[in-house]
Amino acid sequence: xxxxxxxxxxxxxxxxxxxxxxxxxxxxxxxxxxxxxxxxxxxxxxxxxxxxxxxxxxxxxxxxxxxxxxxxxxxxxxxxxxxxxxxxxxxxxxxxxxxxxxxxxxxxxxxxxxxxxxxxxxxxxxxxxxxxxxxxxxxxxxxxxxxxxxxxxxxxxxxxxxxxxxxxxxx
Numbered sequence: 544x545x546x547x548x549x550x551x552x553x554x555x556x557x558x559x560x561x562x563x564x565x566x567x568x569x570x571x572x573x574x575x576x577x578x579x580x581x582x583x584x585x586x587x588x589x590x591x592x593x594x595x596x597x598x599x600x601x602x603x604x605x606x607x608x609x610x611x612x613x614x615x616x617x618x619x620x621x622x623x624x625x626x627x628x629x630x631x632x633x634x635x636x637x638x639x640x641x642x643x644x645x646x647x648x649x650x651x652x653x654x655x656x657x658x659x660x661x662x663x664x665x666x667x668x669x670x671x672x673x674x675x676x677x678x679x680x681x682x683x684x685x686x687x688x689x690x691x692x693x694x695x696x697x698x699x700x701x702x703x704x705x706x707x708x709x710x711x712x713x714x
Contacts, residue, residue: 547616547650549657552606557596563615565590567640581701607657609650617641619654621661624671626709627696632668651684663714673698673707685710
């Protein structure tokens with residue numbers, strides 16, 4: 544039996560989700576890659592409580608949460624395509640993050656499986672994701688599930704353009 548519980552996010556999770564999403568993004572990418580003002584503006588535009596609340600409430604969007612007791616230790620956000628991909632049957636895995644202390648404990652795998660089940664239930668033809676070209680750990684994880692190269696794009700954080708790889712998993 545897993546020590547972690549999983550469920551879809553509810554509106555009342557918005558504040559805790561915003562705090563966790565912000566902290567996990569900073570832990571992964573906040574190590575000097577971006578000028579401080581660009582980083583702060585990106586975080587405000589992406590991870591406020593109001594934004595999380597709106598995304599949770601948006602039809603066709605969902606967040607799956609992994610929790611250790613009452614604490615969020617991971618999340619997966621699924622929804623409509625928001626990247627440069629022309630596929631009317633596709634959906635996007637927008638984000639998948641887990642706390643450093645649960646990496647390797649199966650939490651990311653459980654969240655990804657929930658996301659893929661969500662996509663299949665909606666009869667999606669494919670799931671797309673974007674992964675930073677230098678995030679080799681994430682790339683190895685997604686390859687295990689059969690994601691393959693599709694294209695690339697520039698993911699902007701303020702004035703900084705990161706090269707992100709767009710990967711596809713046909714369902």
